[in-house]
Amino acid sequence: MDGLHLRANAKINLSLDILGRRPDGYHEMDMVMQTITLCDEITLCRTPSGISLTGDDPTLPCDERNIAHRAARAFFERTGRPGGCAIHIQKRIPAQAGLGGGSSDGAAVLRGLNALYGAGLTTPQLCEVGAEVGADIPFLVLGGTARVGGFGEKLTPLPPLGDCFLLLSKPEEGVSTGAAFAAFDGAEDPPRPDTQRLLAALAAGDLPALGQALKNAMQLPGVVPPAVWEIARRMEEGGALGACMSGSGSAVFGLFDREGPARRAEAALRKVYPQTVLCRPTPFGVTDRRGQPVEGSVGAARL
Numbered sequence: 001m002d003g004l005h006l007r008a009n010a011k012i013n014l015s016l017d018i019l020g021r022r023p024d025g026y027h028e029m030d031m032v033m034q035t036i037t038l039c040d041e042i043t044l045c046r047t048p049s050g051i052s053l054t055g056d057d058p059t060l061p062c063d064e065r066n067i068a069h070r071a072a073r074a075f076f077e078r079t080g081r082p083g084g085c086a087i088h089i090q091k092r093i094p095a096q097a098g099l100g101g102g103s104s105d106g107a108a109v110l111r112g113l114n115a116l117y118g119a120g121l122t123t124p125q126l127c128e129v130g131a132e133v134g135a136d137i138p139f140l141v142l143g144g145t146a147r148v149g150g151f152g153e154k155l156t157p158l159p160p161l162g163d164c165f166l167l168l169s170k171p172e173e174g175v176s177t178g179a180a181f182a183a184f185d186g187a188e189d190p191p192r193p194d195t196q197r198l199l200a201a202l203a204a205g206d207l208p209a210l211g212q213a214l215k216n217a218m219q220l221p222g223v224v225p226p227a228v229w230e231i232a233r234r235m236e237e238g239g240a241l242g243a244c245m246s247g248s249g250s251a252v253f254g255l256f257d258r259e260g261p262a263r264r265a266e267a268a269l270r271k272v273y274p275q276t277v278l279c280r281p282t283p284f285g286v287t288d289r290r291g292q293p294v295e296g297s298v299g300a301a302r303l
Contacts, residue, residue: 003045004116006294007287008108010038010099011140012166012246012253014202015193016216018184026135026151027181032198034161035143037279038168039287040105041090042068044112046083051076055089070133071106075113078129079121085113094275096174098247103136104285110141111286111294127155143285143293145202147195161281162205165262167235169269169276170251171227180248183223190217211241211255219245228252231273238265251275 011033019028051072053062064070072085087109093101110130114121121129123142130137135152147156184190193215201209219228228250232243235254239261243254256262262278270276284293 003043004112004294005289006042006044006108006112007039007289007291008042008093008104009035009140009143009282009285009287010040010093010101010104011035011136011285012099012168013216013244014145014161014210014214015195015198016218016247017193017195018181018190018217021185022151029135029149029151030195031148032145032158032195032202033139033148034145035140035282035285036166036168037282038093038099038277040092040101040108042105042108042112043088043090044109044116045086046116047086048084049082050084051087052085053087053089055091057089057091059095060089060091066105067102067134067137068105068109071109071130071137072113074129074133075110075119078125079117079119081117081119083117085109085116094170094174094251096176096249097170097251098175098245098249099168099251100136100140100247103134104140106130106133106137107140108286108294110137115294127153140285144283145281147199158199159203159205160283161202161210162207164207164281165256165259166279166281167240167254167256167262167266167269167276168246168251168279169231169235169253169273171225171231171273171275173225173227173250175224175249177248180218180223183220184218187220187223190220191215192217207255207257208241214242214244214255216245216247218248224249227273231269234269235265238268240265
């Protein structure tokens with residue numbers, strides 16, 4: 001069987017703003033997003049027909065409840081290619097963390113099937129297919145640093161995040177995305193990011209200014225777990241230039257310009273919050289095992 005081994009990279013939100021609710025029920029978003037080296041490992045193989053999915057996490061749904069399964073179905077419906085696939089997911093990205101774990105798997109399946117079947121879909125076309133499945137998939141197909149609008153389908157590439165270290169820590173408590181949006185809708189005065197300030201810092205490569213501009217409108221007092229605030233405080237006390245919750249939570253990331261303080265903060269936090277990991281920004285949403293982007297050829301990523 002032809003097969004690929006893929007890395008499905010997670011994302012963080014450098015900023016997240018909600019502009020309102022749309023007539024279709026989605027929220028109008030304004031976000032600055034970044035892909036990171038924390039990833040799920042995806043093995044993707046061609047099969048004569050059907051879609052099968054397995055994983056190393058017993059809580060992982062292996063049917064159409066799984067975004068990766070739905071992404072595969074959307075690919076075959078879009079391209080009309082005969083055949084099927086077998087998907088195996090090794091989970092590394094925690095659930096209910098705001099890191100796009102399920103969507104990253106969906107993006108990897110789209111990129112991988114496009115390569116395996118030589119379908120020739122362009123990145124914008126893959127993003128279109130992904131938008132039918134999950135709001136974060138278009139960005140995770142694209143990867144890198146981007147401003148993301150609409151419900152997630154409007155993508156504007158941005159200057160890359162400079163050389164830095166990103167410390168991620170997730171408390172035991174997760175956050176339901178639906179509950180987080182409902183809480184925002186009911187909030188009288190939610191925190192709003194200064195997106196233009198963050199974009200200016202990003203364009204200037206000014207990491208200290210960027211750290212001060214990190215903000216998430218869904219990081220609501222009394223709504224997110226108290227540990228979110230505790231983790232952010234510990235990161236900043238440990239030398240982070242800034243710390244912020246990602247997406248709807250509950251993972252928090254800290255921005256560090258030096259490896260030493262980042263590693264010391266990692267060691268200290270892991271004693272209290274085991275789901276703590278140090279990673280880096282990456283310009284790609286989906287890569288092969290060597291960290292190279294997956295385009296339209298299977299050669300670089302073949303098992």
